[in-house]
Amino acid sequence: MDSRAILAELPRLRRYARALVGSREAADDLVQDTLERAWLRISHWQPGSDLRAWLLAIMHNLRIDQIRRPTLAVTPIDEEALEFPVRATQTDRIELGELEGALSCLPEEQRAVLLLVALEDMSYAEIAATLNIPAGTVMSRLARGRERLRRILDARSKPAQLRVVR
Amino acid sequence: MSLSPISDSDLHAFVDGELSEGRHAEIAAWLAEHPEDASRVDAYREQKQGLRLLFAPVLDEPLPDRLRALAEPPPSAQPAPRPAVRSRWSLQRIAASLAIGLLGGAAGWLAHDHYRPPMIAAYSSPLPHQAAIAHVVFSPDVKRPVEITAEHEDQLVTWLSKRLGTPIRPPRLGALGYELIGGRLLPGSSGPVAQFMYHDASGQRLTLYVSTENTTNRDTAFRFAREGPVNVFYWIDGQFGYALSAGISKNELARIATAVYDQFQK
Incomplete structure (x- = not known):
């Protein structure tokens, strides 16, 4: 495994981790743990295979370990202000802040599939291999996640339209 | 169709x-x-x-240094050192080498996969969990994070020492950029415990939880636990259990924990 190849993957790993766990600090901790474990498992790495998929699979396993541990569901209160100082605020129809809020309402297993499709452009088969789940499970998590996001966003956009009319 | x-x-x-x-x-x-x-x-x-x-x-975003550094193989990616009993280990060395999960031996954090049982054992101590809860409850409080502020440090020291039944004084962390906000008394498992709160210039808060409830009389090395976004370093020294909690990186917290440890050794 070559250091430059890892360095090249880091921005994407950070982006995926941020989208998955929400906070910058927790996401970077997850990336750090992933890299540490990757170096420990370096003998398992098959040269020529997809490095990003391998790292994402390690991250996924770490995340499962973390979720099994008892944790406190809290967010440091100063963090939200620091997130994403510069970004687009909406697509044609979706308010991105609302999308972020809706995303955080999904179970993590659905969020992971949605993000691998949207951010990593992975095929359903690649996602099944990375998450070590059957292809049918990828599809059902994707379908439930997308439908739930759609409902949440629909519910949020309607009251806003009413206000405009008044 | x-x-x-x-x-x-x-x-x-x-x-x-x-x-x-x-x-x-x-x-x-x-x-x-x-x-x-x-x-x-x-x-x-x-x-x-x-x-x-x-x-x-x-x-x-610029890559954090701690991640950039890990693009290179860490020294511990070489075969893990054989566990060996060291009679006296240096805390600075532990922190500096990031061998955070070090449990009285040579099992470094980077080798934690090979040493999972001790990590799980470490996690079962109630100390880091209690400390993390206390951190989460009080540190976000803007108006009333402490009972007695650093302005009245003398009173704070007298009061907490009296309640805990032993002299206790907040360590000075100014050299590391953290100033004392104040402290409070909290209920522990069987009696009172103290919490000191600090913040840095950016408003980042950390808390030091000091319990005098340890009766097993077994000192421990630094141990690390993570409770959601809160990282905790804790160690037991005689009757005292110490836990340092903050939503900052392990590395930075390790540096501060080392300083706290040193001051309590004096």
Whole structure:
């Protein structure tokens, strides 16, 4: 495994981790743990295979370990202000802040599939291999996640339209 | 009009380009005549595009040094050192080498996969969990984070020492950029414990939880626990259990824990 190849993957790993766990600090901790474990498992790495998929699979396993541990569901209160100082605020129809809020309402297993499709452009088969789940499970998590996001966003956009009319 | 019925899965596979050309065309024709399905497909596309836009800025952020450093193989990626009993280990050395999970031996944090049982054992101590809860409860409090502020440090020291039944004084962390805000008394498992709170110039808060309830009389090395976003270093020294909690990186917290440890040794 070559250091430059890892360095090249880091921005994407950070982006995926941020989208998955929400906070910058927790996401970077997850990336750090992933890299540490990757170096420990370096003998398992098959040269020529997809490095990003391998790292994402390690991250996924770490995340499962973390979720099994008892944790406190809290967010440091100063963090939200620091997130994403510069970004687009909406697509044609979706308010991105609302999308972020809706995303955080999904179970993590659905969020992971949605993000691998949207951010990593992975095929359903690649996602099944990375998450070590059957292809049918990828599809059902994707379908439930997308439908739930759609409902949440629909519910949020309607009251806003009413206000405009008044 | 289509050869096989259109399922939910087809709509997702259509959005994600997972279909054969022929099937893709069939779905497209179906959607042209089924506006409800078409609007769902549009919504899914919007979500996909929205997620990309939402998280695109992360790609342009500068990489944190701690991650950049890990693109290189760490020294511990070499075969793990054989566990050996060291009679006297230096805390600075532990912190400096980031061998955070070090449990009286040579099992470094980077080798934690090989040493999972001790990590789990360490986690079962109630100390880090109690400390993390106390951190989470009090540190976000803007107006009343402490009972007695640093302005009245003498009173704080007298009061907490009296309640804990032993002299206790907050360590000085100014050299590391953290100033005392104050402290409070809390209920522990069997009696009072003390919490000191500090903050740095950016407002980042950390808390030091000091318990005098340890009766097992077994000192421990630094141990690390993570409770959600809160990182905790804790150690036991005689009757005292110490836990340092903050939402900062392990490395930075290790540096501060080392300083705290040193001051309590004096």
